[in-house]
Amino acid sequence: MTGEARPVVIGGREKPRGLSRLLASFGNSWKGFAGAWNEEEAFRQECLGALIVLPAGLYFGHSGIERAMLVGPMLLVLIVELLNSAVEAAIDRIGVERNPLSGLAKDLGSAAVFMSFVLLAVNWVLVLADH
Numbered sequence: 001m002t003g004e005a006r007p008v009v010i011g012g013r014e015k016p017r018g019l020s021r022l023l024a025s026f027g028n029s030w031k032g033f034a035g036a037w038n039e040e041e042a043f044r045q046e047c048l049g050a051l052i053v054l055p056a057g058l059y060f061g062h063s064g065i066e067r068a069m070l071v072g073p074m075l076l077v078l079i080v081e082l083l084n085s086a087v088e089a090a091i092d093r094i095g096v097e098r099n100p101l102s103g104l105a106k107d108l109g110s111a112a113v114f115m116s117f118v119l120l121a122v123n124w125v126l127v128l129a130d131h
Contacts, residue, residue, distance in 0.1 A: 032082065040085045042113075043078070050074050053120070066127050073120035080116040084109035 008015040016024050036043040057070030087109040091102045 036082055036085055040081070043081050043085060046077055046081050050078060057124075060128065060131075062131070069123045069127050073116065073123050077113065077116045077120055080112050084113050 008017065015021070037047070053074040054071055057074065058067050061067030061070050088106055091105055094102065
């Protein structure tokens, strides 16, 4: 053994390792953001909302904890929306015909986005009620 790491082969192709894996990961993430921005109106709307909520959270929070409590849930909304969009894309890839399980999967993703908005609202009310 020479001590060199052997390449990882998955699905018949060699997976990048080290710095090239990291760079490929950033590239994939950028394609994901661009795809969400181009294809998902809800994501664009939530990004525009984040342009208001994030600076407002930094302004109204009196401590690092308060700022995190006001800003964090908005970032979570964006994360959950990206995951919801991924679920919807995968379901749509499977087929366009109506299926109760496909509908349920999409509804569950939508409910997750809604709950992240509830968390955002609750945090803002609780933090600002103390001021």
